[in-house]
Amino acid sequence: MPKIKTIGALAVIALAISLVTAALVFSNNSTLSALDSRLIAMNSTLNNLKGELSSLQDELNIVRASYYPLVIEDALGRVVTIKSEPTRIVSGAPSITETLFALGLSSRVVGADSYSNYPSEFLQLKAQGKIAIVGGVTTLDPEKVAAQKPDLVVIDASLQGKFIPALESLGLTVVALDTKSVESAKSNFQLLAKITYKLSEGVRIVDRLNTAIQNVSGKVSGSSPTKVLFVVWHDPMYAAGNGTYLGELISIAGGVNIAGNRTGWVVVNPEQVVAANPDVLIMSSMSLPMNPEQIFAYFRSLPGFENVNAVRNNRVYILTEDASNALERAGPRLVDGVYILGYILHPEAFKVQLPNVLAGNYTSYLGR
Amino acid sequence: MACNLVVDGIRVEIGSCKILDNIEIRVGGGEILAIIGPNGSGKTTLLKCISRTISPVSGEIIVCGRPAREYSNREYSKTVSAMLPQWPSGFSMKSYEIVLMGCRNQSTGVWWEGEKELEVARAALGVLNAMDLYERDFDTLSSGEQRKVLIAKSLAQRTGIILLDEPVAYLDMKHKLEVMTVLRALADMGKTVLVTLHEIDLASKYCENVVVLSEGKVVAAGKPREVITSELLSSVYGVEAVVKWDEEIDYPVIVPKTGRLQRGEISCLM
Amino acid sequence: MHAQPVNKRLRLSLYVITLSIFFSLAFMISVMIGTMQLSPFEVADSIINPNSDPVARSIVLGYRIPRILFASLTGFVLGVSGGVIQTLTRNPLADPYITGMSSGAALGAAIAFVVPFLPYYAVPIMAFLGGVSMLLLSIFLAKKAGAGPIGFILAGVAVGTFASAILMVVLALASEKSHGILYWLFGSFSTSTWGDLQTASAVSMPAIIFALYKARDLNILLLGEEHAAQLGIDSRRLWLLMLLLSSLAVSACVSFCGIIGFIGLVAPHMVRLTIGSDNRFVLPLAGFTGSLLIVIADNIVRNPLNPIAEMPVGSVTSMIGVPFFVYLLIKKGKSFGM
Numbered sequence: 001m002p003k004i005k006t007i008g009a010l011a012v013i014a015l016a017i018s019l020v021t022a023a024l025v026f027s028n029n030s031t032l033s034a035l036d037s038r039l040i041a042m043n044s045t046l047n048n049l050k051g052e053l054s055s056l057q058d059e060l061n062i063v064r065a066s067y068y069p070l071v072i073e074d075a076l077g078r079v080v081t082i083k084s085e086p087t088r089i090v091s092g093a094p095s096i097t098e099t100l101f102a103l104g105l106s107s108r109v110v111g112a113d114s115y116s117n118y119p120s121e122f123l124q125l126k127a128q129g130k131i132a133i134v135g136g137v138t139t140l141d142p143e144k145v146a147a148q149k150p151d152l153v154v155i156d157a158s159l160q161g162k163f164i165p166a167l168e169s170l171g172l173t174v175v176a177l178d179t180k181s182v183e184s185a186k187s188n189f190q191l192l193a194k195i196t197y198k199l200s201e202g203v204r205i206v207d208r209l210n211t212a213i214q215n216v217s218g219k220v221s222g223s224s225p226t227k228v229l230f231v232v233w234h235d236p237m238y239a240a241g242n243g244t245y246l247g248e249l250i251s252i253a254g255g256v257n258i259a260g261n262r263t264g265w266v267v268v269n270p271e272q273v274v275a276a277n278p279d280v281l282i283m284s285s286m287s288l289p290m291n292p293e294q295i296f297a298y299f300r301s302l303p304g305f306e307n308v309n310a311v312r313n314n315r316v317y318i319l320t321e322d323a324s325n326a327l328e329r330a331g332p333r334l335v336d337g338v339y340i341l342g343y344i345l346h347p348e349a350f351k352v353q354l355p356n357v358l359a360g361n362y363t364s365y366l367g368r
Numbered sequence: 369m370a371c372n373l374v375v376d377g378i379r380v381e382i383g384s385c386k387i388l389d390n391i392e393i394r395v396g397g398g399e400i401l402a403i404i405g406p407n408g409s410g411k412t413t414l415l416k417c418i419s420r421t422i423s424p425v426s427g428e429i430i431v432c433g434r435p436a437r438e439y440s441n442r443e444y445s446k447t448v449s450a451m452l453p454q455w456p457s458g459f460s461m462k463s464y465e466i467v468l469m470g471c472r473n474q475s476t477g478v479w480w481e482g483e484k485e486l487e488v489a490r491a492a493l494g495v496l497n498a499m500d501l502y503e504r505d506f507d508t509l510s511s512g513e514q515r516k517v518l519i520a521k522s523l524a525q526r527t528g529i530i531l532l533d534e535p536v537a538y539l540d541m542k543h544k545l546e547v548m549t550v551l552r553a554l555a556d557m558g559k560t561v562l563v564t565l566h567e568i569d570l571a572s573k574y575c576e577n578v579v580v581l582s583e584g585k586v587v588a589a590g591k592p593r594e595v596i597t598s599e600l601l602s603s604v605y606g607v608e609a610v611v612k613w614d615e616e617i618d619y620p621v622i623v624p625k626t627g628r629l630q631r632g633e634i635s636c637l638m
Numbered sequence: 639m640h641a642q643p644v645n646k647r648l649r650l651s652l653y654v655i656t657l658s659i660f661f662s663l664a665f666m667i668s669v670m671i672g673t674m675q676l677s678p679f680e681v682a683d684s685i686i687n688p689n690s691d692p693v694a695r696s697i698v699l700g701y702r703i704p705r706i707l708f709a710s711l712t713g714f715v716l717g718v719s720g721g722v723i724q725t726l727t728r729n730p731l732a733d734p735y736i737t738g739m740s741s742g743a744a745l746g747a748a749i750a751f752v753v754p755f756l757p758y759y760a761v762p763i764m765a766f767l768g769g770v771s772m773l774l775l776s777i778f779l780a781k782k783a784g785a786g787p788i789g790f791i792l793a794g795v796a797v798g799t800f801a802s803a804i805l806m807v808v809l810a811l812a813s814e815k816s817h818g819i820l821y822w823l824f825g826s827f828s829t830s831t832w833g834d835l836q837t838a839s840a841v842s843m844p845a846i847i848f849a850l851y852k853a854r855d856l857n858i859l860l861l862g863e864e865h866a867a868q869l870g871i872d873s874r875r876l877w878l879l880m881l882l883l884s885s886l887a888v889s890a891c892v893s894f895c896g897i898i899g900f901i902g903l904v905a906p907h908m909v910r911l912t913i914g915s916d917n918r919f920v921l922p923l924a925g926f927t928g929s930l931l932i933v934i935a936d937n938i939v940r941n942p943l944n945p946i947a948e949m950p951v952g953s954v955t956s957m958i959g960v961p962f963f964v965y966l967l968i969k970k971g972k973s974f975g976m
Contacts, residue, residue, distance in 0.1 A: 233818050235758065235829055267821070269828050269940065271701040272673040274693055289815060291755045298758045303700020303831065307692050421864045445870030452865070459730065459860055459915035469858050473870035479854055479918060480647060525869070 067197060074191070075157040075178035076164075082152065082173065082195050089196075090134055090145050092155030096177060097122060098331030099189055100154075102205055103198040111148040113137060115286075118325065118333070135160075142166040152195065179330035182213070182248045188330065205332050212335040213252055216342035219349045220254030226345040227309075228255040228280040229273060232265075232328070234289065234298055237273070241266040245330055253341035254349075255280070274304035280345060281310035284319040284327055292318045292357045316356060317344050323358035339366050371432040371447065371528035371560050372396050373418065378427030380413055380584075387413045388424070388584045393562075395577070397528070400551055400561040402571035402592075405581035406605050411564040412453065414581070415531045418562070419450035431529065445473035449525035451518050451532045463501045463509070463517045467492055470524030485524075492520035495550055511538035519547060529560045536567060548574045572596055572620045580604055596620060650919055657926035661710070664933045668706045669698060672940050700831075708830035708838065709936045709951075710929040712891040713901055715842045717928025719884035720902030721909075721920045722849050725856045726881055727787040733903040734888040736791060737881070738798030740897045742772025743889060745801045747896070748808040748819045761822065762834070765893035772797050773885045777878070786863070790881075824950030825896035827936055834894040842887035846925070849884055852876065853917040860915065900956045901928045904963050911966040931955050 070082040090111035091097040097116035100109050106121050111134040116122060125131045134144040137156070140163045145153055153167055157176035167174045175195065177188045186206050193202020230246055231237045239259040240246035250257045258276040259268050273281075283295060290298070295318055305311045319327065319340070327337035340362065343352045354365055375393035379386070388410045395401040403411045416422045418429055420436055429436040431447055439447065449470070470492070471485035481489075493499050498516045501509060506517060515538050522530060535551070536544040544567065552574050555561045565571045571578050572592035580588040580595060582604045588595045598611045601622070609624040670676050674697055676684075684695040685703075719734040727736065735741075746768020750760040776797040780790040809816050849856070855876060858866045866873035892898065905928040906920050913919045935954035 235818065236821050236826060238817060238821075267828075269673060269701075271697050271940075274696055274701070275674040277693070287754070287815075289751065289754075289818065290758060294755065294757050301758075302829070303704075304693065304696025307696060419864075419868055421868070441867050441872050442870040445868055448868075450868050459724075459728075459910065461857075461860070461915050465857070465914075465916060466861075469861065469869055472854070472858055477854075478851065 064197070070195065072175070072191060072195060074175045075184070075188075076161060076176045078164075078174075078176065080173060080175055084151070085197050086150075086152035086173075086195065088148065088150045088152070090148055090150040090153045091116065092135070092140055092153070092160050093137065093177075093329075094118065094325065095179065095188075095329040095331040096154045096156070096192070098329060098333060099192050099205070100196075102332040103193055103196060103201045105196055105198065108196075110150060111145060113140070118322070118331075140167075142170055146170040146172060154192065179245055180243065181245050182209075182252070182334075185209075185245055185330040185334060189332070208332070208335050209338070212338045216338050217252050217254070220342060220346045223254055223346045223349050225254055225256045226280055227258055227276065227278040228282065228345060229258050229268065229276075229278045229310075230282045230284065231268070232283070232285055234283060234295060237268040237270065239266055239268045246327065249327070249334075249338060249341055250345075253338060253345050255341070255345045270302045270305070273302075274308060277308055279309045279313070279315060281308070281316045282319060282344065283317070284324040286321065286324050286328065288318065288320050292320075296356075314356065315344075317354070318357045319359075319362075320357070321359040323360070323362040326362070336363070336366060372430075373448075373529050373560055373562065374430040375414070375418065376428045376430060378417055378424035378429065380410075380417060380422065380424050386584055388417070391427070391581075391584075391586055393579055393586070393589075395529075395560050395562055397558045397560050398555055399577065400555045400563065400575040402575040402578045403562070403564045403581055404566070404568055404571055404578060405587075409581040410584040411581055412533050415450060415452060415533050415562070415564060419448060419452065419531055420444060421450075421452065442473065445525065445527075447527055448529045448531065449522040449527040450530075451522040451535060453533050460505045460507050463493070463498075463504050463506055463520075464489055466506055466517055467520045467524050470521040473525055473527075488524050488526065489520070492523040493517070495523070496520055497546055512540065512543060515539060516543070516547070523550075523554070527559075530554065530562070532561070532563045534564055534566065536565070536570065544570060568596055568601075569620050569622060573618075592620070596622075646916075646918070649913075650922070653913070653919070653923055654926065657923065657930065661926060661930050661933070664930060664937070665706055665710070668933055668937050668940075669702045671937065672697070672702060704832045704835050705827045705830045706933055706936070708835050708891075708895065709827045709932045711835065711839055711842065712827075712895055712898060713905070713928035713930070713932030714925040715846055715887045715891050715928075716898065716902040716932075717905035717924035717926070718846050718849055718921050719888045720904075720928075721906035721917060721924045722856065722880050722884040723902070724906055725860055725917060726877055727791055728860060728862065729787065729791065730907065731903070732791065733899075734884065735798070735897070735899075735902065737794045737885050738772040738776045738796075738801055739769040739885050739889055740892065741798040741801035741805065742775075743769035743892055744823055744897060745772075745805045745808065747822050747893075748805055748812065751815050751819045751822070752808055752812050762837075762893040766889055768801070769889040769893065770886065772801055773882075773889070777881070821950075822896040825892075825898040825952040826939075827895050827951060828940075830895060838890045838894055841890035845883035845887040849880060849887075850921050852880065853921050856880065856917045856921070857915075860917075896952075898932065898952045898955065900952065900959055901931055904959050905931065908959075908963060908966060911969075931959050934958060 068082060068084045071079060072082065073079055087108050088110045089100060089105065089108050091100055091109060092113055094113065094116045097109065097112045098118050101119055101122060106125065109131055111132045114133050114136050122131065132144065132148055134148065135141045138159045140155065140160050142163055145167060151173060153172050153174045155163065155174060155176050157178035161176055164174055164176065177191070179185050179188060186209060189205045190202050193199055228250055230240045230250060240257065241262045241264050242260045243263040244265065247257050247260055258278050259266055281299065288295065296316055299305055299316055300311060310316050323340060326333040326340060340358065343350050343354050347353050352365065373395045375391055378388060378391050380388040391414060393401065403414060405411055413422070417424050431439070436444065467489040468481050468485060471481060471488055475481065475485055490499070493502055496516050496519060498520060501513055501517055506514060509517065515535065519532065519535050522532065536547050539547060548570055551561050551563065575592060577590065578592045578595045579586055580600060587604060588600055593613060596611060598609055601607050601609045601611065607624055609622050612621045614621050666678070669681050670678065674694065676694060676698065680694055681698055684690045684698040716734060723734050723736055724730055724732045743765040746764035747761050750756055750764035776793040779793040779797065783789040783793060809819060812819055855871050858869050858871050859873060859877065863873045863877055888902070906924040908927050909920045909923040913923065932951070932955055935951050935958060938954050939949055939951050
């Protein structure tokens with residue numbers, strides 16, 4: 001009897017297996033047909049898309065071909081025609097160089113001023129001789145510029161505007177940029193992006209700056225404003241006043257500029273500093289006139305400065321090298337500059353305490 | 369007060385140019401010695417040498433028995449005064465301020481002039497009949513008036529020896545005589561006076577002795593009456609003239625013979 | 639009949655008293671005005687009372703008084719030295735900078751700015767060394783050339799031009815430090831301290847007092863070195879000594895505050911045009927005039943109503959001094975003998 005049971009069980013298993021197999025075969029068949037039909041549908045969609053893509057590409061090529069000549073207006077109100085997509089660009093200022101590199105145009109920069117030193121790729125290209133040095137900040141050698149055979153020369157309007165006639169007489173296309181406010185820094189990015197057909201990169205740079213500004217101003221909005229003086233020289237104290245983009249950044253970062261009652265870059269009398277009693281004193285210089293200890297000692301030596309909050313509370317900050325460049329060059333690194341200012345003026349809001357001397361290593365403190 | 373001045377064989381060279389050569393002069397107290405000679409003969413250089421403005425290459429100047437170079441500036445300024453043709457220039461000064469500078473050598477005050485000095489300054493201008501110039505700006509004076517002020521400055525030094533370089537140049541006849549009379553009176557008081565003059569007649573009239581310089585050398589010396597002759601005028605000045613001594617007024621009369629200009633270049637000036 | 643020159647003492651006293659009153663007024667007003675306006679009472683309180691408002695106290699005692707005193711010292715020294723140098727060179731166009739000293743000081747200061755990591759007091763030290771070395775160089779060259787005052791002026795011009803040429807090179811290389819140098823060149827009292835005042839006056843006051851003491855002999859130097867020697871002056875030594883001392887005095891001030899032009903040229907002339915060339919008047923009164931001019935100019939510089947705050951004090955002295963000078967020149971220039 002057990003045999004019969006076994007056979008019965010086997011029969012049941014065999015039946016079950018055959019049933020399952022039958023079911024599987026049946027269902028496989030139906031999936032297959034469904035997949036088939038989908039494949040066919042997708043193929044046709046793909047073909048449609050391919051057609052669309054190629055027509056879009058054609059359209060794009062037509063647009064791109066007609067993008068140039070591009071007519072723009074520069075900071076001096078000059079109407080400049082960019083004849084074709086620039087491939088050989090000369091930059092007259094570090095901020096311009098940094099913007100061009102951030103736009104991904106490193107291979108197209110063929111000349112720059114002697115102060116440009118960022119990013120490291122720039123230094124490599126310079127060392128390899130792929131980027132020629134064509135002048136300083138206020139000096140530009142038009143012949144050296146012309147020797148690079150550039151199809152675009154971007155210069156600083158206020159410092160190098162005087163070279164425009166000479167450059168134009170050499171048949172060069174010159175665009176002058178000026179930075180009087182944060183807004184103008186942004187429009188400089190956009191203008192360079194527009195000229196070089198790097199529109200989305202331009203949008204990205206501006207967005208990053210906007211985000212930084214929103215972040216910092218949002219964080220500090222709860223704190224009471226910090227009185228600050230931002231100088232680039234110690235004697236006389238040469239300070240950013242009202243109407244400078246640095247003055248604007250100070251208020252974005254929750255500061256009150258004690259030199260803000262006057263416009264432009266102004267000389268501040270130490271007596272004024274004693275009277276205004278700033279909470280923070282920032283000295284920023286690409287290369288310092290003295291070593292940081294000597295600068296701190298100098299500020300401490302000024303009569304009455306022992307009663308100035310910034311000195312009393314050890315809130316005198318020295319920014320140099322890249323830390324200074326991040327603020328003083330209106331390039332894409334303004335993003336860092338905004339954070340540096342925010343951290344210095346409101347350490348309580350960010351829970352970050354920056355050291356009193358900030359140099360090339362500043363990014364390690366930003367922690368972003 | 370009387371002082372002898374001895375110039376002992378001095379030689380002056382400027383560059384390679386010999387200005388004075390072996391000059392021997394001797395003047396005593398109470399005496400006026402006139403140095404005459406044509407332009408460029410070395411008269412002014414001689415006075416500059418004696419006043420120590422320039423130093424001779426060789427030879428010695430002996431003042432009151434002592435070599436001049438041994439004196440200090442202050443000692444010398446109390447012994448020898450010199451009126452040399454050098455204008456105080458550039459800044460306006462009152463006449464009396466210039467005269468008062470002459471008193472500096474004997475002044476005891478460092479800052480202010482004493483009453484005595486003011487008296488001397490007034491006397492110096494007064495004796496030259498020039499008190500009206502006292503408060504005038506030196507620069508606004510005529511050349512003759514300026515000359516008088518500079519003479520007064522020399523007199524204000526109150527020295528035993530007085531050197532004057534052309535004291536009567538630019539002066540009119542009356543003032544020439546006035547100045548010479550004053551010098552005569554000073555000499556008569558015992559001072560030693562040495563003047564350079566272009567006015568040969570005045571030299572003859574007022575001076576005991578005359579030295580004639582020509583091309584840096586003494587060509588004649590002695591009493592005017594003996595020295596000033598038509599031969600001398602001819603050989604030294606190259607001027608043909610008649611020299612007559614008027615015995616009645618004791619004064620030389622010099623009448624040059626004028627000739628006609630022979631040079632053709634003058635036509636270019638038409 | 640004639641004015642007694644003894645009255646000169648009285649006249650000089652009167653002038654000195656008048657100018658002192660003007661100067662005191664200017665001084666008091668200067669202490670009161672600035673970024674923070676202070677009443678006379680607040681000023682007095684912050685000077686006398688050690689427990690008064692520390693801000694006002696450090697502004698009055700730490701900034702304004704040393705600043706005004708330094709400005710006055712500089713003006714006085716420039717005025718006196720200007721008079722002395724004009725006398726020595728017998729040239730009405732001479733000023734204390736004629737020795738090439740200012741260019742040397744500027745060069746020294748510029749080098750101190752450019753050489754990295756020098757302490758902040760390196761600038762006056764280098765400026766002083768630069769000024770004095772150019773002064774000595776031009777005296778040495780003038781002695782070599784041996785052409786008297788004119789040779790001296792020409793040597794000064796040569797040395798000064800050479801130093802300026804090097805300065806231009808330094809400026810071109812200085813890049814972002816050039817505004818510090820330029821500002822120093824313009825001259826400013828904005829950071830004058832008591833220490834600066836002590837150092838500068840320790841060097842300059844003895845020289846200035848000596849110059850005033852020798853005013854009568856300097857008059858005689860106006861006649862020329864040779865004439866002065868005949869009048870009993872040890873003229874060669876006095877000439878060199880006065881030149882060295884007055885240049886050192888100016889150097890000491892200018893090394894701290896930068897090149898303040900015009901005062902040294904014009905303050906003595908203002909006095910000469912009004913009173914005459916007697917150095918016993920010219921030197922002290924030019925000193926007071928210089929002080930007064932410079933303090934007034936510095937007030938304009940410091941004035942908070944001034945839209946271009948802290949502009950170069952040297953240009954302000956020129957702006958207020960030149961019109962007055964031109965007026966005097968037109969009115970009295972004929973008797974000036976120029």
